[in-house]
Amino acid sequence: MRDAIARTLVRVLSVLIPRGPGRHSAGHLTRQTMKPTEPRPVSPWGKPWSTPTPEHIKTLYTPLRGEDIALARPYVTAETTMALGVIRERRRAAELATMGVDYPYSYPGDHFQAVAFN
Secondary structure: OHHHHHHHHHHHHHHHOOOOOOOOOHHHHHHHHOOOOOOOOOOHHHOOOOOOOOHHHHHHHOOOOOOOOOOOOOOOOHHHHOOHHHHHHHHHHHHHHHOOOOOOOOOOOOOHHHHHHO
């Protein structure tokens, strides 16, 4: 019985006491937008730079033109830039070493002759 009395009291008081608009109603949103806005703080980043923009930055934001771009890009083969033969020999020797095979390898400019002399 006490619960029923308490619920009835809450309902009667909620009807008698005027409430503001709900959170998701248009009245609530208009009340929010009617609040006076505070002035934004002045920041040095809000002003444009006094110096001219560097050329390398301008090129980043300049759109590409079809006349400036080559249709086929000149690719360089990896054999001309890296010594892949040396890497290939080392990998082969390491792979054979995991199988227990001693694989003597050499390449131009290696240090094996100097180590063997000592």
